[in-house]
Amino acid sequence: MSIKFTLPTNLSHLKLGEAIAFQGISDNGVTKVELLADDKFKLGETGVYDGTWTISYPFNRAGKRRIVANGLDANQQQISSDAVDVFLVGARQNELGIDIYSNNGDSIDWQTVKNSDISFAFAKATEGETFVDSQFAKHWKSMKAAGLIRGAYHFFRPLKDPKLQADNFLKKIQDLEIGDLPPVLDIEHYPEKIALEWQQVSLNQRIDIVQQWLDKVESATGRKPIIYTSPSFWDEYMEDSQAFINYPLWLAHYTDKPEPTVPANNWGGKGWTIWQYTESGTVAGVNGFVDRNRFNSSFDDLVAFVKDSLIA
The missing domain is CATH 3.20.20.80 (Glycosidases)
Structure with a gap:
């Protein structure tokens, strides 16, 4: 049983303020996906339809983020996960x-x-x-x-x-x-x-x-x-x-x-x-x-x- 990001790709540069669509695929054992930032902040969850899933989220702070997708089975148990690192870019000077x-x-x-x-x-x-x-x-x-x-x-x-x-x-x-x-x-x-x-x-x-x-x-x-x-x-x-x-x-x-x-x-x-x-x-x-x-x-x-x- 597995889950995998298809978008965005690892180390993508993404804009602040825009709703970013995190998309992926999974096999039949995964019925729901939850999305976390930095293994801590929950960004959302969704069901899996025809082996695909999408969760959108707008970020408001620049920085590097690790985004983790956890795949859950019908009993709400985590059975798989995947992760990508993304850069959220904005206009602030002097990081x-x-x-x-x-x-x-x-x-x-x-x-x-x-x-x-x-x-x-x-x-x-x-x-x-x-x-x-x-x-x-x-x-x-x-x-x-x-x-x-x-x-x-x-x-x-x-x-x-x-x-x-x-x-x-x-x-x-x-x-x-x-x-x-x-x-x-x-x-x-x-x-x-x-x-x-x-x-x-x-x-x-x-x-x-x-x-x-x-x-x-x-x-x-x-x-x-x-x-x-x-x-x-x-x-x-x-x-x-x-x-x-x-x-x-x-x-x-x-x-x-x-x-x-x-x-x-x-x-x-x-x-x-x-x-x-x-x-x-x-x-x-x-x-x-x-x-x-x-x-x-x-x-x-x-x-x-x-x-x-x-x-x-």
């Missing part, structure tokens, strides 16, 4: 996100995070040649289950082999999917011991080792990585170089101004893609302070950014 690592704890309620108007999230995966964040695997799986657009980042160590660092990261993101954010390289001079490491490397060497990591990860994943950094690091340690302006910029700058200071001549005129605007934000579902971020456009453009990061 909101967070980023976390092991210090944020292991008890993050990712469904509550998503319901707090958060569209995307990054988790620390690795650092250096061998370190793996103890909470990454759990958060990586849970972010997907909650329907967030997820991403992973590697914290770069300038005195470690960049290719071995790339290998460390790639081992942890082998299940990177088309709908996930591109890989991220975290380049910064905090804490102080990291600054001391950068001081032992010349500018040309800094550019070279960063490029080696980017090249290896891009080749392995087919995705153009994001660079995470700060204006102060880029000015002091990269001498405001424009060597990496073809990579999307995730900028950490905590300021009361409406826009961050963007290095490298406004990143070659392209500006910031993601802005980490505070390290002391709060979000329901996360205990204590958490980094908060903005994507520099609408949810529709966030989805397009993810898609466009794929290398042709």
